Amino acid sequence: MRKELRLTVNGQPYELYVKPKTLLVEVLRNELGLTATKRGCESSSCGICTVILNGMAVKSCSILALQAEGAEITTAEGFAKGDQLHPLQKAFLDYGAYQCGFCTPGMLASAKTLLDENPKPTEEEMREAIDGNICRCTGYNSILRAMTAVVNGEYKEEK
Amino acid sequence: MSDKYAVIGKSHIKVDGHAKVTGSAKYTFDMVLPNMLYGKILRSPYPHAKILSVDTSRAEKMVGVKGIVTGKDTLGHKNGPWRRFPELCDEEIICREKVRYIGDAVAAVAAVDEETAEAALDLIDVEYEPLPAVFDPLEGMKEGAPKIHEHAERNINVTRRIEWGDVNEAFEKCDIIREEQFHTSSQAHLCMETHGAVADFGYDGKLTVWTSTQSNYFIQVLLAGMLGLREGDVRVIKPPSGGGFGSKFELDAAQFCASVLSQKLRRPVKIILTREEEFTTTKRKTPMYYYVKVGAKKDGTLLAKEVRVVTEGGAYTAMGATALYLTGFYSCMPYKWPHYRYDGYRVYTNTAPTSALRGFGAPQAYFAGESVIDMIAEDLKIDPLEIRRKNAVTPHYEVPGQAYIQSCGLSECYDAIEKHIKERGKLPPQRGIGIGNYAFMSGGIFNWFNTPYAFSAAIVKINIDGKVDLFTGACDTGQGSDTTLAMICAEELGVHLKDIRVHAEDTDLGPADLGSWGSRETLMNGNAVKMAAADAKRQLLEIAYTKLKPNVVYDLDIKDHKIYMVDRPERSVSYFDVVQDTIRAKEGQTIIGRGHYTPHRKGMVSPAWGFGVQAVEVDVDPETGKVKLIEIVTAHDCGQVINPVAVLGQVEGATMLAAGGAFCEDQPMDNGKILNPSIGDYKVLRSVDMPKTVGIEVDTYEPEGPFGAKEAGEGLTSPTAGAMANAVYNAVGVRIKDLPITPEKVLRDLKEKEKGKKKK
Numbered sequence: 001m002r003k004e005l006r007l008t009v010n011g012q013p014y015e016l017y018v019k020p021k022t023l024l025v026e027v028l029r030n031e032l033g034l035t036a037t038k039r040g041c042e043s044s045s046c047g048i049c050t051v052i053l054n055g056m057a058v059k060s061c062s063i064l065a066l067q068a069e070g071a072e073i074t075t076a077e078g079f080a081k082g083d084q085l086h087p088l089q090k091a092f093l094d095y096g097a098y099q100c101g102f103c104t105p106g107m108l109a110s111a112k113t114l115l116d117e118n119p120k121p122t123e124e125e126m127r128e129a130i131d132g133n134i135c136r137c138t139g140y141n142s143i144l145r146a147m148t149a150v151v152n153g154e155y156k157e158e159k
Numbered sequence: 160m161s162d163k164y165a166v167i168g169k170s171h172i173k174v175d176g177h178a179k180v181t182g183s184a185k186y187t188f189d190m191v192l193p194n195m196l197y198g199k200i201l202r203s204p205y206p207h208a209k210i211l212s213v214d215t216s217r218a219e220k221m222v223g224v225k226g227i228v229t230g231k232d233t234l235g236h237k238n239g240p241w242r243r244f245p246e247l248c249d250e251e252i253i254c255r256e257k258v259r260y261i262g263d264a265v266a267a268v269a270a271v272d273e274e275t276a277e278a279a280l281d282l283i284d285v286e287y288e289p290l291p292a293v294f295d296p297l298e299g300m301k302e303g304a305p306k307i308h309e310h311a312e313r314n315i316n317v318t319r320r321i322e323w324g325d326v327n328e329a330f331e332k333c334d335i336i337r338e339e340q341f342h343t344s345s346q347a348h349l350c351m352e353t354h355g356a357v358a359d360f361g362y363d364g365k366l367t368v369w370t371s372t373q374s375n376y377f378i379q380v381l382l383a384g385m386l387g388l389r390e391g392d393v394r395v396i397k398p399p400s401g402g403g404f405g406s407k408f409e410l411d412a413a414q415f416c417a418s419v420l421s422q423k424l425r426r427p428v429k430i431i432l433t434r435e436e437e438f439t440t441t442k443r444k445t446p447m448y449y450y451v452k453v454g455a456k457k458d459g460t461l462l463a464k465e466v467r468v469v470t471e472g473g474a475y476t477a478m479g480a481t482a483l484y485l486t487g488f489y490s491c492m493p494y495k496w497p498h499y500r501y502d503g504y505r506v507y508t509n510t511a512p513t514s515a516l517r518g519f520g521a522p523q524a525y526f527a528g529e530s531v532i533d534m535i536a537e538d539l540k541i542d543p544l545e546i547r548r549k550n551a552v553t554p555h556y557e558v559p560g561q562a563y564i565q566s567c568g569l570s571e572c573y574d575a576i577e578k579h580i581k582e583r584g585k586l587p588p589q590r591g592i593g594i595g596n597y598a599f600m601s602g603g604i605f606n607w608f609n610t611p612y613a614f615s616a617a618i619v620k621i622n623i624d625g626k627v628d629l630f631t632g633a634c635d636t637g638q639g640s641d642t643t644l645a646m647i648c649a650e651e652l653g654v655h656l657k658d659i660r661v662h663a664e665d666t667d668l669g670p671a672d673l674g675s676w677g678s679r680e681t682l683m684n685g686n687a688v689k690m691a692a693a694d695a696k697r698q699l700l701e702i703a704y705t706k707l708k709p710n711v712v713y714d715l716d717i718k719d720h721k722i723y724m725v726d727r728p729e730r731s732v733s734y735f736d737v738v739q740d741t742i743r744a745k746e747g748q749t750i751i752g753r754g755h756y757t758p759h760r761k762g763m764v765s766p767a768w769g770f771g772v773q774a775v776e777v778d779v780d781p782e783t784g785k786v787k788l789i790e791i792v793t794a795h796d797c798g799q800v801i802n803p804v805a806v807l808g809q810v811e812g813a814t815m816l817a818a819g820g821a822f823c824e825d826q827p828m829d830n831g832k833i834l835n836p837s838i839g840d841y842k843v844l845r846s847v848d849m850p851k852t853v854g855i856e857v858d859t860y861e862p863e864g865p866f867g868a869k870e871a872g873e874g875l876t877s878p879t880a881g882a883m884a885n886a887v888y889n890a891v892g893v894r895i896k897d898l899p900i901t902p903e904k905v906l907r908d909l910k911e912k913e914k915g916k917k918k919k
Contacts, residue, residue: 036182
């Protein structure tokens, strides 16, 4: 029995019908075709499905789609405005804060959530913010350098 | 140094960067084709059993199930990358008569969705007759142990001996001898994108496979062999790949099962392995029993080394035969041992097969090797750095019968690390710094795959607008080889990075190439690309000579879109004009440059060597045994750096993987069953665990490499475990000889040490 679900993703409102046990990540990827958000485990422990839901970093495999009723969600597809990248995306490029790129959308979601909430975090706060996101390629420190560069104002958001 | 070059030596955003940070990169995991089915694989619950029968009739009746394949649907060929040695090709992939580990595949289902395919697995009735199993290689090689493969007496899969000098006689002359035993643990690659494939077998008899792989060419050739197709009828395309680390250059069950299903059903089939399958069936790092004996003179001159290794092979050969050899080779490095002997035994066991994991047998060798060097240095009361410096290989050294070293920056690396240690000064109690050093290959000279092609090849095509298409078989799995190769191409051709488009993803387009493993891409592919670019450039210069009409003693070059006289740079013509004129002069044909590289007369192992020295600082809590990583500083010689930001990424990433393996990653088993096959239970280093990392590049020029470049990144998984063990010893005086270095082991040894003191 499908149920009605209304949510806004990257500024676009959607109305759809989903099975009660469908996960949010499944709706994003399979129903809406937003494949930036990945899945890497079956135990909510790798963080690569992280999206921003009502301003919080949320693992989209750990909540049911119906729990996101009425929510405002941002995925990696929504970070750039057209060809204007978000400062974090620019910093990730310059500091080589990605390699295979599979964890990057979730990593950016966690990083962006922190900086939206706290534009001047300490290094420890930055490390903690991405603690739930596994990256197997970079060793994390380049990600920290990219975040620090944004915190230090090296990248301005285009208006 | 970088001013010499227009493109290389300066950090460049990777060519795939924008797609990755915006989430628009489409991985195999993201692919959907029209009319596509989803597949799942049924796996053995027994470590060793005969398959008496497989009954798929109940599952076939399930609504939504479109097809099931078992071993009977295959040709019964056996797969393996060591194609020169048929007995080492030992994996059916879908088993016909016998399963050899928990996770061996016995059937695969294709259905309208993953859920249905998964449910159908439960309805396949397999009757097994369990057989006695063996899990430990030392047990496996005993007379009377259960036989895993008919051809392998005492389950011995491969043996390797490397020897020079007279080890026995040399030990007699040593002032001091150390004999030690080590054990290294398993480690999972943990690619964030699990293994997966979409296979589409068309009515034209052609199979197309999209897959996350480290070698399109290997998969193409192995699939063709297993399916009885011509290589040209198999097209393998690699979309962006979510990591490999050594686990993705063999034919895997997802690729094979999806292909067999698609061949049967004539519909596209997608199989993505679950995280649990990824942990239990996609190969893993090779655990080893490692015996070592070293002897030295009083002054610290190393004289003789003997190593005997028994490795846990798991159920199949995979890349394990190469790893066994490389463990033997790296066990002598990076020192000048006048007398050396290695005996390696790889033993089949009823456990998940073991293979290559970033470092390819080297990290195990260096863990033991770098630990024992510190031990003998202490015996001799010599500084650990000094004993290394005294015995380290130097430029133009020949490892007897094995390898010839040209560039070697170890000496500068020692200087840098010595300076760092001095700067750290006296450390607080429970703090220690340990060091480790290494050498690592820039691509292997092995041809067990039996390819008739060059090891690497490239094609450069210059279009009318000056845009350059670079075709290569290199496989970027995130390390950045597409960018490195584009930079080499741009540098050689005198154009900008943005003029280059890389086509590296498709066996139908690119030349055959062995792929991405053994740190081969920068040197081997780089040489092929440089040669192809030079070939194209020569064609442009021929036309430019007719325009600039230089005196014959002058020569021309290209830089920044200008073709100029080297000694009179003010006299130049536009690259773009010359491209157009060259195409006109060729009766309208596109400009094509070809390049290739295969090492010749470069020894047995590799044509060039990367080096490094690493200092690991730890803090040990004597109450809990917990080791905290404080800082890891690495001095590194990769020859000419092509893309600095990418090299640093390799150094840091490799260090993390190695530190994880040394520190917490492990795969404990019970009767062949891996007990922690989930990310929740498998501990890895996360952002909060990662210490400060510093990479110091030392400047060398490798004559064999493109613009002097060589290996960067994989080798750096080598020194960390040994350096960390040395650091723990220097901090609290306990010597951990079995990986990983867990708090339990540190605490256990601290207590033993305390007891020992009391007895005295």
